[in-house]
């Protein structure tokens with residue numbers, strides 16, 4: 303039985319990944335998008351005096367400050383892929399084909415969440431390369447890199463699961479967009495992904511302090527900019543992912559329907 | 562829990578056939594899609610579920626495959642209670658959808674691979690290749706399914722349904738949308754699968770000749786109820802009369818026809834009337850003499866067949882040939898007006 307679940311999970315995950323990377327547009331956009339982010343945002347402060355950057359962002363390079371934040375923000379939105387592909391499967395009937403095998407709904411849910419997280423993870427090497435081209439230098443310690451990969455993965459998994467859990471009963475193409483607007487904006491701007499916390503009002507600082515995007519951005523920043531690394535942030539992110547995965551699996555078992 | 566389980570199984574003998582149902586009722590809100598359906602499909606047979614659009618055929622398949630729960634009644638498929646052991650049921654059934662469902666972004670082989678993973682098969686590859694050869698898809702096994710024709714897609718879908726060697730296969734209108742040649746070829750495949758592997762097949766159909774050609778047992782379903790069951794010849798012998806359908810552009814005087822010699826039954830239809838007559842050859846002249854010939858749009862005579870059984874039981878015609886004819890006429894007029 304164990305073995306069956308693993309096989310089913312592996313099959314479904316491989317399907318998601320194959321489908322994604324057979325679409326040349328997805329590959330093109332995955333590669334081009336980070337350059338645009340870095341080019342636009344990186345340039346917006348390019349003529350600011352060094353003393354301002356140092357005081358405001360604690361680094362001379364806004365790109366270096368931004369990179370962990372942008373990566374965290376994009377992991378926030380990957381759940382949309384999983385939701386849309388679930389809705390597509392319901393609409394085109396493929397969900398019926400899956401559910402007419404002995405596959406658990408929770409397995410389908412976890413495979414979809416993992417699939418969209420994996421899709422988001424590809425941005426890390428692409429973005430890091432882009433940032434390096436913009437002059438950011440990275441640490442060479444593999445442990446730090448593994449930690450960063452894990453942090454982004456947990457963040458993505460947590461939000462994909464949350465996202466999918468919220469859309470698990472839907473068959474409407476528009477739901478993921480609506481939910482995305484609903485959760486992405488507040489979480490993005492109440493985190494330290496784009497701007498440092500020091501300038502937030504007190505109430506936003508309170509939200510920011512429990513926002514997983516902040517954990518991930520802070521964690522990533524200590525890796526890119528240097529500084530003492532707070533490994534408990536990684537533990538929080540792992541806990542967040544585990545909780546969301548669990549809640550989502552329960553919800554999928556209950557509410558995932560064929561149509 | 563334990564007690565209700567026993568009560569549940571007591572009501573039904575799972576071993577009475579490949580598919581056994583008792584009192585299956587399914588409601589969508591206040592609408593009853595299936596009402597108290599009792600059915601036994603003997604092992605190793607091809608069983609046809611015939612009914613007009615909206616009769617509840619697809620709903621029945623959904624209940625039997627545990628895709629949707631029934632509101633009342635119990636069902637067993639391949640010896641397992643559908644409600645209590647849905648996973649065991651699903652490991653033992655194949656499914657061919659009316660609307661062909663494949664992953665278009667994947668190749669034929671990848672579709673089979675995924676099915677193998679989902680069914681947790683280890684030694685599937687040779688069987689998959691055999692199936693591809695059998696269905697003449699071997700040369701195209703690495704092509705994306707989106708490039709397949711409707712017939713090829715249908716064949717691949719059946720290959721998917723067979724991959725895990727199920728004992729029961731559900732086919733929802735397996736030949737809908739196929740040309741007569743491909744349809745005939747699929748009929749051969751279906752009887753072949755049934756004979757070679759001893760698989761029980763439950764198929765739904767709109768085509769009377771399909772049911773006649775394939776099925777050893779039939780159930781006719783209408784408005785969610787089974788209205789007749791039996792072998793095709795048993796059902797045919799039930800209706801000995803010819804059925805004459807007349808389309809009119811005026812209101813006919815029904816009693817005249819109802820009391821006519823040789824007319825067993827006369828019913829008003831949407832655009833005319835339907836008469837059950839002992840022998841159309843002898844009665845038709847008399848009927849015609851009582852009609853205003855200028856008002857006759859169309860006359861149709863059916864000799865005793867499954868079709869007449871069906872019309873007799875449901876008041877509807879099953880084959881959609883008429884619809885297709887009208888469509889052709891429609892296009893023809895479109896083309897004429899364009900000129």
Ligand SMILES: Nc1ncnc2c1ncn2[C@@H]1O[C@H](COP(=O)(O)OP(=O)(O)OP(=O)(O)O)[C@@H](O)[C@H]1O
Pocket residue numbers: 589592594612613614615616617618619620621
């Ligand atoms: N999800 C649903 N919600 C509400 N009503 C439904 C639903 N699914 C089916 N029905 C209704 O149940 C009835 C039976 O539908 P079903 O799909 O089983 O018919 P069918 O016999 O397969 O017809 P067809 O030959 O057109 O495929 C129909 O009247 C349909 O409108």
Ligand SMILES: [Mg+2]
Pocket residue numbers: 618619620659733
């Ligand atoms: Mg149907």
